[in-house]
Amino acid sequence: MIPASFDYVAPTTVEEALAALAQYGDEAKIIAGGQSLLPVLRMRLNAPEWVIDLGRIDSLKGVRDEGDSILVGAMTRHCDVATDPLVAEHAALVARATATVADEQVRHRGTFGGALAHADPAGDLGAPALALDAEFVIAGPAGERVVPGAEFFQGLFETAVSEDELLIGVRIPKHTGWTAHYEKFVRVAHQWPICAVGATLKVSGGVIEGAAIGLTNMGSTPLRAAGVEQALVGQHATEEVVRSAAALAADGADPPSDLNGDADYRRHLVTVLTRRAITKALGG
Numbered sequence: 001m002i003p004a005s006f007d008y009v010a011p012t013t014v015e016e017a018l019a020a021l022a023q024y025g026d027e028a029k030i031i032a033g034g035q036s037l038l039p040v041l042r043m044r045l046n047a048p049e050w051v052i053d054l055g056r057i058d059s060l061k062g063v064r065d066e067g068d069s070i071l072v073g074a075m076t077r078h079c080d081v082a083t084d085p086l087v088a089e090h091a092a093l094v095a096r097a098t099a100t101v102a103d104e105q106v107r108h109r110g111t112f113g114g115a116l117a118h119a120d121p122a123g124d125l126g127a128p129a130l131a132l133d134a135e136f137v138i139a140g141p142a143g144e145r146v147v148p149g150a151e152f153f154q155g156l157f158e159t160a161v162s163e164d165e166l167l168i169g170v171r172i173p174k175h176t177g178w179t180a181h182y183e184k185f186v187r188v189a190h191q192w193p194i195c196a197v198g199a200t201l202k203v204s205g206g207v208i209e210g211a212a213i214g215l216t217n218m219g220s221t222p223l224r225a226a227g228v229e230q231a232l233v234g235q236h237a238t239e240e241v242v243r244s245a246a247a248l249a250a251d252g253a254d255p256p257s258d259l260n261g262d263a264d265y266r267r268h269l270v271t272v273l274t275r276r277a278i279t280k281a282l283g284g
């Protein structure tokens, strides 16, 4: 279907974008890479009168070193995040997960901020961001505010970003030297996962000193597998330790049931994927 007609504005600064949002209110919709929004418009599930394109705001593109953290601009495309040297060095889990998003075509249009603002529970970037304690930088009429991951994701396709605000970047504390793996289980190639697990670990002398585990599509928001993390930290990285920690992965999760699998199937699947993700992050 062809989208309902709309007017289009392409600001070149965050201030101009916020002014457009203030002017057009709930008649406006932000477009980033358009990879999730355009299908929605084409199906006429949404018919904004104004579309505000962030594509010309250069300050929102790229990855910056901020000392103890890196800042990924909201308009950084998936293909650029997946190959960025700062992301590879300090947030390897994000690089791994982003490389699994969709196909090359989508990764060349879709953006880091667009995917996170969309907050699809099956989206691959929320769980890694949550696991790495990312902070979300949001700009609005009252200035900038910073929201932790646990408060950013509020429900199915719902985030802390209000209608008059923009997600402008995501600050990720450096996890330098941490190994990482994103284990994604799909029925169809180049698509959202039935369930996925991101694992990133700091290991020294065979002992796990740090563990961060994020779960995708195990609830209406990305989840952190705190029980698994606690069972790993301080332990020798043995097969038995990994297996018994992974068995805790579904604790506290509330997975959906759909045509790809019911909740019990996902509860079992997530323990298998967690074991694989940790084992592969350990180099196995």
Ligand SMILES: Cc1cc2nc3c(=O)[nH]c(=O)nc-3n(C[C@H](O)[C@H](O)[C@H](O)COP(=O)(O)OP(=O)(O)OC[C@H]3O[C@@H](n4cnc5c(N)ncnc54)[C@H](O)[C@@H]3O)c2cc1C
Binding pocket: 029, 030, 031, 032, 033, 034, 035, 036, 037, 038, 054, 074, 100, 101, 102, 103, 106, 109, 110, 111, 112, 113, 114, 115, 117, 118, 122, 123, 124, 125, 161, 165, 166, 167, 168, 190, 191, 192, 193
């Ligand atoms: C065929 C296909 C396969 C895909 N497979 C996967 C997959 O395997 N894994 C995965 O994670 N994703 C997948 N996606 C989704 C893809 O990652 C999209 O890029 C992403 O969900 C949306 O990013 P975008 O930049 O295109 O945002 P858009 O589609 O432009 O916007 C998405 C939503 O976020 C809002 N928004 C965008 N940017 C901002 C901002 N800065 N501040 C506030 N609100 C904003 C928009 O208003 C809109 O509501 C797939 C998409 C397609 C088409």
